[in-house]
Amino acid sequence: MPGEELGDAELWSRAAAGDEDAFGDLFERHAQAVWNHAYRLTGSWATAEDLASATFLIAWRRRGEVTLVRESALPWLYTVAGNLARSEFRSAGRRLRLLNRVPAPADEADHADAVVDRMDSEERLRQAIDAVRRLPKSQRKAVELCLLGDLSIGDAAEALGISETTVRVHLSRARARLRKLCEEELS
């Protein structure tokens, strides 16, 4: 239908049938969001690029195994990115390496204040990532989707297969725990 933008579910369905162009549309639609989410999961733009690419490749490979039940593919893509970030980048050594990578976005102004701000921001993100990774698994997943990924409670509940109430409980406990972890860090 010319001029009509297809929804994720329809594109996904076509991709599952082998339509590479449909999958390409999904990629163009969500690449930026997945890339940003991957950065929040890893603290490194370079790693985020790899992670986002891997997420879409996995989506392609599993396109025939899943059927979207929500309109947006984003919750599922975020879940895959989260799984990848945990499984591929979990070891302390590798995490250290990737956290020590110097992010170098090309579009950043290069004056001193901006650099300092950026470094502060990245350091805070690294601390946040480290704290999130120390959370219990259920709380961590909720945080990754809702706080790092900006998904709604409803979408996260669907993605995790639990009730919205449970997501809220996980988030509440996670916030308390993160606060405590940050206080311990500061002390």
Add this chain to the structure above:
Amino acid sequence: MTLPPRRELPDDVRERMRAAVRHGMAEPRPRRRGSAVLAAAAVVVLAAGAVTAVTMTRAARDSSPAVPRIEPPPPGFTLDTARANAQLDRCWDALGTAGNRGSYPDRDRWRPVFEKSSDPAALDGSGVQVVAVRADDRVLFCETTATSATVSADPMADAVGFPAGISLFSASGTIAGSAGPGIGSLRVTGRTGISSGADTFGIDVSVGDGLFVAFAPAKPVTGIEVSVAPASVAPPPGRNIVTTGVSQARYPVPKLRQAWAVVDRPRAPAPDRASPEGRLLGACLASTGVSFDAASYAPAARLEANGAALVMGQAQGRVIACARSAGPGQPFYSMTVVPYPETAGAVRAKLWSGIDGAKALVGSAPVAGAKITLDFGGGVVAEAPIVDGTFAAAKPAGLVEDRPLRCTAVVTDARGRPLAPAFEVPVGG
């Protein structure tokens, strides 16, 4: 929690991601399992509540929503993800059989790094296949043969300061481990026999992503030495050359951690244990307790000498010789492993003193052969029938055991026609 603002995706980054995905899309899909298993797997996945933003019509793994690994192998190494995952599934199942999954990372954490075969031309076929794995902080090696699956234990902690460690030391002769940053290759040496000058091996092996796999001709009997030459060590930051000498570490066999090994695909039909040869082989394997997959060996060639009996055993290309001593009292059994041939279908021979008062030539030969003639020169010749790729012959009179001992081997078929050009064969002891 303060998070950085979301950014516009730069065009060049988008283009690189797009290219990476398109490149991956062109690769073949990983293998799939049977539908019955998949249906059960879907229940597990949904019960775990892991991914229900989607309805899992089919699950790819049996116990988790694990995502396929897609990292390419290190340069110079091979990795067929589907094939490697099939082997890893066998190893995971073996750990389940051994009741030892709890001390290993979950299967969905296992990322195959590369695969290697004792016979590079037959990654899908016979021989020994090994997949090097990283799983969280751990390094694992999964070895599979036609009948068995073996998973490495933790690397031994000896050799303090040495930049390499051994994780797998298997019954098949696989030696695998990890090496420190910057090490591109190393050398593994050892002995598969105890006589001087014979049965030594030295394997130069490449390191990929910090991991290495070497195939010894048989399980070493006296320990392993691992050497790292200076040329293979990258200079430290800020320096152009490495001035250290060759560093070497020795791993005595008793200290090498034994792997978890399970016979997951028993040989069918079960090898003969009813005939005199079968009974001898079974009793010998049980007595010596050397091989964990003793039940896989079938009796093959045999030899009687000085009242003692010798029988060869073969299991999917692996060859052993077993002997029962003569004389009064309880029988005494001894066993030796015939090393793998250097190339498939070649001849390996060993002068073995397992029989009381007499030595025997034992070895492996092409399965299609019917007879082997070993010519040591000077009119010293030994002949023996080939049975299922094995042979055993009494030591010929006049044979002087100078080392290194070599002979020319001619293999003929049932009609007396040579199967291949004569082999120049080193004779181990």
